[in-house]
Amino acid sequence: MTMKNTTRRNSFARSLWIVFAIAAMAIFMIVLKNFFFSMGNEPSITALELQTSSPSSDLSPTSRPAQIEKTKGPAKTEDVLILVNKAHKLPDDYTIDLATIESVKVDKVLIDDLKAMRKAAQKENISIRMESAYRTKAEQEKTFNNAVSEYVKQGLLRNTAVERAKQVAALPGYSEHETGLAIDFSFEGHAEKQAKMWNWLRENAYKYGFILRYPEGAKHITGYTYEPWHYRYVGKQHAKAIYNQGLVLEEYLSGVGINGV
Numbered sequence: 001m002t003m004k005n006t007t008r009r010n011s012f013a014r015s016l017w018i019v020f021a022i023a024a025m026a027i028f029m030i031v032l033k034n035f036f037f038s039m040g041n042e043p044s045i046t047a048l049e050l051q052t053s054s055p056s057s058d059l060s061p062t063s064r065p066a067q068i069e070k071t072k073g074p075a076k077t078e079d080v081l082i083l084v085n086k087a088h089k090l091p092d093d094y095t096i097d098l099a100t101i102e103s104v105k106v107d108k109v110l111i112d113d114l115k116a117m118r119k120a121a122q123k124e125n126i127s128i129r130m131e132s133a134y135r136t137k138a139e140q141e142k143t144f145n146n147a148v149s150e151y152v153k154q155g156l157l158r159n160t161a162v163e164r165a166k167q168v169a170a171l172p173g174y175s176e177h178e179t180g181l182a183i184d185f186s187f188e189g190h191a192e193k194q195a196k197m198w199n200w201l202r203e204n205a206y207k208y209g210f211i212l213r214y215p216e217g218a219k220h221i222t223g224y225t226y227e228p229w230h231y232r233y234v235g236k237q238h239a240k241a242i243y244n245q246g247l248v249l250e251e252y253l254s255g256v257g258i259n260g261v
């Protein structure tokens with residue numbers, strides 16, 4: 001019995017030492033790991049700083065507001081280049097100073113140029129009417145749903161109707177009309193006269209800061225087939241450059257960056 005007890009005591013002491021040794025080793029390893037982890041963090045902080053200071057990098061959400069503040073400036077002039085299409089949603093906090101002209105609302109920034117353009121057209125006996133301009137998100141939703149309903153009425157299944165509607169109307173939040181910078185022009189009257197007006201707009205609108213937003217053959221870039229009525233205000237300087245180079249807004253923006261030429 002005594003021998004057995006001694007052996008048991010010895011083996012108990014040995015186990016205690018092993019446990020102690022393992023615990024000590026574990027503590028040492030944790031300390032070591034923390035030390036290297038904190039060392040390893042430093043380069044990534046530097047990388048983040050580098051990323052935020054580089055304008056071309058894809059900015060992280062935390063650095064984005066500061067970047068926008070820096071590039072936005074006090075004037076509304078830079079907003080005229082805002083890109084809204086099927087891939088670019090209008091920011092929820094986007095603000096617009098609206099002005100009413102006849103029955104439509106537009107961004108104040110374009111009102112003088114729009115009046116001047118209509119006056120110039122009138123001198124050639126062309127009266128440019130405005131069918132639709134600024135739309136709220138809710139109004140855009142209605143526009144989109146109306147397009148869906150039309151296709152359903154024509155006998156398409158709802159899913160197919162929605163897909164088809166996406167070809168001709170934008171989803172709420174993705175329409176240029178929500179910027180107040182897009183106008184659908186219209187003309188009531190003879191087809192020949194109507195053609196004359198579209199031609200006049202195509203050749204002269206840029207002089208007043210407007211571009212034909214969805215020209216023929218550019219659906220693969222703009223997302224829309226030819227719309228002779230839809231014009232977008234970008235300001236005279238940009239409109240002239242876009243017109244002369246025969247570009248669409250997407251192409252122009254990918255070349256000039258946020259501050260223009």
Ligand SMILES: [Zn+2]
Nearest residue numbers: 182183184230
């Ligand atoms: Zn339109």
